[in-house]
Amino acid sequence: xxxxxxxxxxxxxxxxxxxxxxxxxxxxxxxxxxxxxxxxxxxxxxxxxxxxxxxxxxxxxxxxxxxxxxxxxxxxxxxxxxxxxxxxxxxxxxxxxxxxxxxxxxxxxxxxxxxxxxxxxxxxxxxxxxxxxxxxxxxxxxxxxxxxxxxxxxxxxxxxxxxxxxxxxxxxxxxxxxxxxxxxxxxxxxxxxxxxxxxxxxxxxxxxxxxxxxxxxxxxxxxxxxxxxxxxxxxxxxxxxxxxxxxxxxxxxxxxxxxxxxxxxxxxxxxxxxxxxxxxxxxxxxxxxxxxxxxxxxxxxxxxxxxxxxxxxxxxxxxxxxxxxxxxxxxxxxxxxxxxxxxxxxxxxxxxxxxxxxxxxxxxxxxxxxxxxxxxxxxxxxxxxxxxxxxxxxxxxxxxx
Numbered sequence: 292x293x294x295x296x297x298x299x300x301x302x303x304x305x306x307x308x309x310x311x312x313x314x315x316x317x318x319x320x321x322x323x324x325x326x327x328x329x330x331x332x333x334x335x336x337x338x339x340x341x342x343x344x345x346x347x348x349x350x351x352x353x354x355x356x357x358x359x360x361x362x363x364x365x366x367x368x369x370x371x372x373x374x375x376x377x378x379x380x381x382x383x384x385x386x387x388x389x390x391x392x393x394x395x396x397x398x399x400x401x402x403x404x405x406x407x408x409x410x411x412x413x414x415x416x417x418x419x420x421x422x423x424x425x426x427x428x429x430x431x432x433x434x435x436x437x438x439x440x441x442x443x444x445x446x447x448x449x450x451x452x453x454x455x456x457x458x459x460x461x462x463x464x465x466x467x468x469x470x471x472x473x474x475x476x477x478x479x480x481x482x483x484x485x486x487x488x489x490x491x492x493x494x495x496x497x498x499x500x501x502x503x504x505x506x507x508x509x510x511x512x513x514x515x516x517x518x519x520x521x522x523x524x525x526x527x528x529x530x531x532x533x534x535x536x537x538x539x540x541x542x543x544x545x546x547x548x549x550x551x552x553x554x555x556x557x558x559x560x561x562x563x564x565x566x567x568x569x570x571x572x573x574x575x576x577x578x579x580x581x582x583x584x585x586x587x588x589x590x591x592x593x594x595x596x597x598x599x600x601x602x603x604x605x606x607x608x609x610x611x612x613x614x615x616x617x618x619x620x621x622x623x624x625x626x627x628x629x630x631x632x633x634x635x636x637x638x639x640x641x642x643x644x645x646x647x648x649x650x651x652x653x654x655x656x657x658x659x660x661x662x663x664x665x666x667x668x669x670x671x672x673x674x675x676x677x678x679x680x681x682x683x684x685x686x687x688x689x690x691x692x
Contacts, residue, residue: 328370329388331395332362332566342367344562346418349662356641358634360659362399363413363566364392366534368420371560374538381535389534390527392565400567405526407442410434412459412568415533417540419561422663423549426561427540428470430533431604432463432568436524440507450500455573457503458495462572462603464510464522467529471536474517482509494612496601530565537563569658571651572603576624581607582617583665584635584646594618594635596648603651620652627657638662 335343335351343351347365354360370385393404393411402411412434417427440460444453469476483495486506492498498506511522523529540546541561550557571579582596596617599607607614621628631650634657638646645665651658 326369327388328367328373328385329364329392330367331364331392332360335365340420341559342369342562344368344418344420344564345422345663346416346661347562347564350564350566352641353638353659353662356637358637358659359630359657361567361569363396363564364389365418366392366563366565368560368562371538371541371562372558374535375542375560379535379539381531381538386531386534389530389565393530396565396567402567404434405439407438408446410439410443413530413565414568415530415537416564416566417537417561418564419541420559421553421555423546423555426546427537428466429604430463430466430470430536432459433467433529433533434526435460435463436526438524439526451574454500454503455570457500457507458572459570459603461503461507461510464507464514466604467533468510468514468517468522471532472514472518474514478513478517479510482506482513496612534563534565537561566660569651569653569660570603571599571653572601572606573653575601576655577651577653578602578620578624579604579607579651580614580617580620580649582631582635582648582650584639584648585665587645587647587665590645594632598623624652624655627652627655630657634659 330339330343330347330351332347332351332354335348336355337348337352339351340348343365350360350363351365354362366385366389370381373385374381393413396413397403397411400411402409404411404413412432415430415433419426440456443456447453465476465479468474468479483506486498486502486509487493487495490498490502514522523532538561542557547557549555571577578598578600579602580596580598582594582598584594585592586595594617597607597614598617598620599612599614600623602612606612615623620631635646635648638648642662642664646662647665648659649661651660
């Protein structure tokens with residue numbers, strides 16, 4: 292399909308979700324300057340780190356070597372630079388390219404962004420070329436609103452599914468309020484703690500669907516109380532605000548101090564990664580985890596990490612529940628664990644370095660959400676680098692003979 296045909300088909304989508312202007316302006320402007328600001332994961336690789344950021348480049352690289360990555364897109368660091376040049380605004384061209392990326396995600400996943408029957412929900416993550424503290428936290432479950440929630444529940448009468456939907460909704464409201472709109476998470480945590488105390492339960496997972504539904508309403512009320520406006524219900528508006536928040540986080544005080552102390556140029560900017568949601572909190576056949584391909588303290592070739600069933604996002608490291616050692620995942624999800632071991636081997640062989648990974652299991656199926664070269668202490672790092680160089684030398688000698 293040619294460029295013109297692609298954008299003609301896009302006009303209907305734009306009209307439906309109120310983004311007609313984005314598409315028309317993109318149609319007029321983008322191919323005049325020829326600058327691509329959005330890359331699908333399938334279009335990139337690890338050599339594009341400066342453009343896609345570390346996280347985006349690694350997601351693209353994992354895609355290129357056939358690992359199970361939810362297929363999304365990266366908005367480039369150049370778009371971040373443009374955001375600041377335009378007076379801290381996302382111009383219509385960038386937003387239109389992002390919405391075309393959404394369209395491609397819809398085609399890949401067979402779901403529609405903002406649709407009531409089969410909605411596509413997404414995560415939004417920052418990703419500079421250098422790992423930096425102070426950058427924006429992840430936003431999960433973006434695309435939910437009251438109508439989407441009601442339609443999802445109506446389409447699946449299972450009470451456990453209803454609980455999952457409201458759990459995802461209250462998480463999204465809290466994350467969006469905190470990360471995007473800068474309403475402190477403490478306000479929402481206080482509401483959660485109060486609810487658990489009233490219900491006589493210890494963990495979030497013990498709250499019922501009715502509890503979580505009530506909590507979502509309380510969260511929206513707190514949002515309005517703090518900001519004086521209703522929680523945004525339009526998925527396109529939610530996405531635009533989230534992208535802006537990622538770009539804005541590049542210039543927050545903590546990030547600026549870190550850049551100054553580590554000689555990281557302000558001009559680098561950060562990328563934005565948008566990908567379809569996979570749900571570790573869907574049921575007891577799902578979960579989320581973090582792992583290293585070897586012991587980061589000693590360099591021993593031994594899988595290290597933690598895993599939590601029926602959980603999402605930061606649950607593993609947030610201390611709300613005690614996670615299980617990664618080895619126990621083999622008993623819970625043997626097929627996913629076996630695949631994960633193969634992924635670990637593939638990544639180490641590919642990057643020639645210890646890997647720090649994030650992953651999710653949904654209905655016993657493994658999905659990789661992130662990989663990066665891990666950090667070890669100096670002695671183990673030296674041993675591991677020596678082993679890597681030795682193996683490279685052996686392979687080269689074999690080729691010579």
